[in-house]
Each structure stands twice: as C-alpha cells, then as structure tokens.
Amino acid sequence: MKLVVTGGAGFIGSNFIKYILEKYPDYKILNIDKLTYAGNLENLKEVEFNSNYKFLKKDICDLDIEDFIDNYDVIINFAAESHVDRAIYQPDIFLKTDIFGTFNLLEVSRKKNIRFIQISTDEVYGSIEEGSFDEKAPLNPSNPYSSSKAGADLLVLAYFKTYRISVNVIRSCNNYGPHQYPEKFIPLMITNALEDKKLPIYGDGLYKREWIFVLDNCKAIDVILHKGKDGEIYNVSSEFSITNIEVAQKILKLLGKKEDLIEFVKDRPGHDRRYSIKCEKIKKLGWASEIDFETGLGLTIKWYIENKKWWQKIKENKQFLSHYKKTYKK
Template sequence: MRVLVTGGAGFIGSNFVHHLLETTNHRVLTLDALTYAGTTENLSGVLDHDRHRFVEGDIRDEELVDELVEACDVIVNFAAESHVDRSIRDAEPFVETNVDGTRTLLDAALEHDIDRFVQISTDEVYGTIESGSFGEDDPLNPRNPYSATKAGADLLALSYYTTHDLPVMVTRSSNNYGPRQHREKLIPKFITRAAAGEDLPLYGDGSNVREWLYVKDNCRAVKSVLDDGQPGEVYNIGSGTELTNLEVTKQILDVVGGSKDQIEFVEDRPGHDQRYSLDTTKLRSLGWEPKWEFRDGLKATRDYYL
C-alpha cells in the first residue's frame, strides 16, 4: 500500500511515518511545508529509507497535491497549524491550512478515487466538559480559533463521505506528548526549562485537566483506524489518564530533578477550556488499547529532550 502522510515532518506525523516504516511494508510519501513545527530532523533515520520519499510542499498547493495523491492509495492528513496560543494571536494561517488545505486534499482524493482518507483531529473540537467523557456523537463546541478550524475540517471531511461517498474517517485524540514535539508545548517546554533551572509559567491556578496520550499509542490507534475503521465514522483516541496541568508540572519536576519553587502561576489564556475527556469505546472495539503509562512515557520524553 502507498500511504501519503501530510504534515509528516511534524510531531505526531513524523512519529507515524516512523511507525509505518518500522511495522509495515507500506511505501510512505511524506509531504510537509517545513514551517516552524516541521523539520526533517524529525525524520532522522528514515529520511533515506528505501520505502520512503519526502517532498517539501504545502497542502494548499493544488497542483502538487494532485500529483502526489495520484501516486498513492490512502491519505493520512496530519498537516495543521496546531498551537492554541498562536491561533489566538493570528487565526488566518489556521483557517488557510486547517480548512482550505483539507479541502484541497479532499478534492484530490475524490479526483483520484483514493481508497481511504484519515483526517487527524483533536478532542478540543468538543470544548470543555465538567464531568463524564465526550462520545463521538456529542455536539462540537470549539472555543478557540485553532479548535474551530479543526472542527470545520472534520465537518468538511465527513461531508465528502455523505455527499461523494469518499471513504473518510476522522480521529480525535487527547493531548499527545513524546519525542519530536515542538518545544513550545507544555511538556517539552517544562522539561527543558526545569532542567535549566528556569521558571515554569503555568496558566491560571494549574487546575485545567487534560487526558495525556503517549504519541506512540496514538500512532497505533491511527493505524488501527486506517486498517479497520468504517468510512464515515469518527474515532476518539484517549488514554484515560487525566491530570491537571499542575500535577503534570510536578511530575516533570520530579523526573527531571527540579524544584517546586520554579513554578510560576501566570495570567490564564483567553477561552482556556477547563477539562477534556474522551470515551474511546468505539476505538477499543477495533482491538486497540493504550500501552504506555504516563510516568513511563514522561521518562522517555525526558530522555529524548535532555
């Protein structure tokens, strides 16, 4: 099988490229614009693999996308602007890449009769939840420009299934962490700052709850959906491990060897969702379950960055 992985030099995308080349015989074509979060360093060890080809380019480039999609059987779309803080400062690139870029891929997939199209999304499209967990059929309530554009891309992708019978599936994962993540994100940022003896700027009172998923478990889940998911369906991907940002910060200090005096509470960001939580019953019915405990994943992440 020939797999086009867009955004494949970013955090989750590059881990997925590694996963495919290590566990399958698929041929992998990686497309990435190499913006601030994507780098060929994330593909170190597989960049020149005999079953891998890397192309630098933008998913909004219709001519390039058409050429690459024609050469593939399936598409897994990781390409996205993905940092909430950046979307609050400037929403335009999020709309252009996350929505219109996805539309470009969908049109090419339709033109070339692609076998399967997996749209990678996020739990943030559901918004915040005080208790319980979101199921795939719950209404979407994005509360920042990033999650709003991801929700728009989800709905657009699913509309191509309903309207054109394009075999689209959507995955919505909880917060990922692990190797190759941009250092602006909470866990790599705090690991490196803690090790350097610097302050750890924590939004609000640190009580916001996230469900933490080790990136390799997410890659396995996406592969399960690619292989066995049903077109037109959405699959939540979560670990069941819910921790406040303060609890995560304290665990980082513990595994790195820093001091709690490094924690600095700062003004909360606008529209900061209090809690995310996902029901993963549908995904588990495909035979997937997480393998990594948070503490083990955190230690592996620490070792990668330090």
C-alpha cells in the first residue's frame, strides 16, 4: 500500500509512520509536512534512511500540492494547527490549515481518486456533563481549534456524499506519549516538574478528559485503514477519564516531587468541562485499547527523562508557549 501522511513530523503522525513502516515492511509512505513550530524531523530519525519513506516539506494549503501526489492509495491527514491555547490568540491560521488545508487535500483525493482518512478529535462534540457521545451526536465545538476541526470533518463527509470519494473520519480523545510537543498538557506537566518549575493548572483543575497512549491510537488508525467501512466516522478512546489536577498529582508523585509545584492559573476562555466518547464501532472492528493510563504515563515519563535534549531545545525556543495566561492578547 502507498500512503501519503500529512503532518507526519508532529507527535501522532511521527509515531504512526514508525509504527506502519515497522509492521508493514512493503508499505511506502510519503510524509508531507510544513514543519511549523510543532513539526520536528528528529521525531523520524529511525526511518530517515528507510527506502520506503520519503519526506516533502510542503504546506497542505499549497495549490500545487496535487503535482506531488501520484499513484497513492490513501491520504491520511494528520496535518493541523493543534493547540487550543494558540487557537485563542491566533485563530486565522487554524481556519487556514485545518479547514482550507483539508479542502485542498480533498480536492487531490477527488481528482486522483485517492481514499481519504481525516484525523479528527473528540473535541468536535463539545462538552458533555454525563454519559458519552457516539458518532451520531451533533457537533458542538467551543473554540477556534475544535470548530475548525468540525468544519473539516463536515467537508470530508460532504465529499463522500457529493463526489463519492472513499473517506473515514477518526475522532480520538487526548493522546499522550513520546515526542509530544511540550506545550501540551501531559508533557508540560512532566517537563516543568523535571525542571522544578510550577505546573500551571487552569481554573479549578476539575476539567475531565479521556486519555489514550499514542501507540493505541496508531493501532486504531491501522485497523480503520484496513477494515474501516467507507464513509464512516470512528471514535477512538481508552474510555479512561481523569481530571487535570489528578494527572498533575500523579506525575508529581511518580517523579517524587511535592504538590506545592502546582499553580492554579486564570482559566482558558471557552474551556470545555468534560469530553467523553463511545467507541463501540471501532471495537466491532476488533480494536481495543491495550495500554492502561498508569503504564502509559510511566512509559511517557521515562521517555521525557531519557530525552531531555529533545524537549529542552524546544522549550528554549522563542516560539514556545508556556501557557495561555502569558500569551493571550486582546
């Protein structure tokens, strides 16, 4: 199989590329990535010289992108602006990449008859006080990131209905694991704790998320790639949920640090209280989450301890956003 993976230099995309090249030694992957602040070719060092892997530095919004995509079976679109805090102070780039970029790739799919898999998020459903959303739930996003992703999902599904191109939409809960950019919640907590810096927690810290170890999500995408039913949306979650404050406390405990490193900061506007999704559809395809939160968190902490140079270089960069409080401009 020949795959185009967009955004493959980021967190989930790079884990996915390495997983696929190892599992299917005859598959070929073209990774198209603009290398924004979040893209990092160091994430792909292990496959850099693999003859089945190619890298193209390119923006998914470039109108000539179709000239670079010939004879591929599937486009898997991971490329996105993905950080909610950044979406609050710079929404335009989210609309551009997440909506227009997806549209631009859908056009390539349409013209060249290539199957399209959109990597989306549980955030498109918005907050739910109790219970969980299945794939039929209406979309109710709360911020420019989740609304851009929702817009992209709707376009993908419209291309299925209008042009009959083959599509899937995959909506996963929060991922964590190696190579996640340290602005995101879990790596921010781990790396700040390792540096004895404060751990910023929004509001009262009782915001609840479901967390999946990135490898489990890569396996889910693999299952959908091979067994997904055309035109279908699939939710992907471990169904394990925990509050932000509890995650921070667990990390501090595992690192032997004191809880007084926790600092409550002014809340993020439009902050969804709780996300939760049902995953019966993907379970019917034979997928199940394998790595529990304690194990996954332990593996993640170990990776950040062993790869200090990777994240210290990122945190020293001017583009690094330590948290919303310092950066939001009216």
